[in-house]
Amino acid sequence: MYITITPQKLGGNYSQGSADFVGYLEKENQGLEEGDMEHFFNQYGDEISAEEVIKDIDGNAAKLKKSEPKFYSITVSPSKYELNRLQNSSEDLKKYTRELMKDYVESFNREINGLPISIDDIKYYAKIEHQRSFKGTDIQIKENQSYATKILQLKTEIRNVQDGRAEGNINKMQKEVSKLEKQAPHQQDGKRIVQGMPKAGNQSHIHIIVSRKDASNTFSLSPGSKHKASEVEMHGKNVKRGFDRDKFFTSAEKTFDKTFGYQRNFAETYKARKDFIKNPKIYFAALMKLPTNEKALAFKIMGKTGIPMMPSIPVTQAQLAMKVFNRLRRGVEVAINSSSIGI
Incomplete structure (x- = not known):
């Protein structure tokens, strides 16, 4: 499970309203028949129009400054293992969303x-x-970039020769392009992964837009609050404040497992990810104590993320592995701090 909580983007070319974001979420419906479209929904309603979403979210921002986000975006991306547990992706994910949002409100202090x-x-x-497409920030795109640059340079040289602006062996350059295409480390269906390429497999996920203000348009509810669950005196009264991210992320996993009877592996848990950052020795000690079948699955899941299997790495390779390990730890820490689940 990978969950992110992101405030509305403000400043620059970003609008003050939700229209741009809602329009972005409508992209998959373009060109589809009505019966094939995925509509917006909330706790009690289905088939809600984009226009209604924009009107309701933008109209629920009383007394918020231009510099303050009017809404937050929550993205929920189940793993392929979790998605395989679902019977009907759309209906099951709707059911899960409605339970997840109960966890969300319960995480506010x-x-x-x-x-x-x-x-x-x-x-x-x-x-x-x-659907999902590869973005410039994806590791596959970044690690393929040096090959992409060389390929682009060669294709430019080929065009210059074809147009008479330069001299060169076109056949030789085309063979070099083909060689680089195959050498790129990240491939999908026999092709070099490039930005914008649709990702293969089941990519079902959930986008949630939640108003910063409560339903009465009176109180501000920020899941991005830096305050831990605490109390503070305001105007002579003790006021509770804060959003418990750890509680929300942990509850999100438990709710999924309970709703769909999912047996979560150690390597998939939010607690394990935090141990991976804070105390790797505890993480790997717990990993090695797992039953054989569960440990094998944990290694398989970890392998998908590129985490080195420290207990089994020879001493001669340990320094290199540790560099990779520390880089991954930093990456996971950034994800945790930015309200994310997942490695």
Whole structure:
């Protein structure tokens, strides 16, 4: 499970409203028949239009400054193992979203009118998507970049020769291009992975847009709050504040497991990921104590992420592995600190 919480992007060319973001989420519906489209939904309704989402989110931002986000984006990306557990991706993910948002409100250390925040106190809309494309930030694109640069240079040289602006052996350069295409470390279906290429396999995931203000448009509820669950005196009263990210991420896993009867492996747990950052010795000690079958699956999952199997690495390779290991730890730490689950 990989979950991110991101505030509305402001400044520059970004708009003050939600129209751009909602429009982005409508991209998969382009060219589809009505019956094949994925519509927005919330806790109680389905087939909600993009226009209604924009109107409701933008109209629920009372007293917020231009510099303050009006909404937050939550992206929920189940792993391929989790997706394989689902019977119907769209309907199952809708069901999970509605349970997940209960975990979301329970992670706020806030009260409204003396009562804990409930699902009816927030305003959110969600949408299921089934496709993903490789982005410039993906490791596959970054590690293929040196090959992409050389290929582009060669193709430019070929065009210059073809147009008479330069001299050269076109056949030799074309063979070099073909060689580089095959040498690129990341391939999909026999082709070099490039930016914009659709990712293979089941890519179903959830996008959620949740208003910064509560449903009454009175109270501000920020999941990006830096305050841990605590109390502070304001205007002579003790006021609860803060959002417990650890609680939300842990609950998100438990809710998925309970809802779909999923047996979560050690390597998939949020706690294991945090141990991986804070105390690798504890992480690997716990890993090696797992039953044989579960340990084998954990190694398989870890292998997908590129984590070196430290206990089995010969001493002669340990220094190189440690460099990779430390780089991965830093990457995971950034993910955790930016409200993310996953490696």
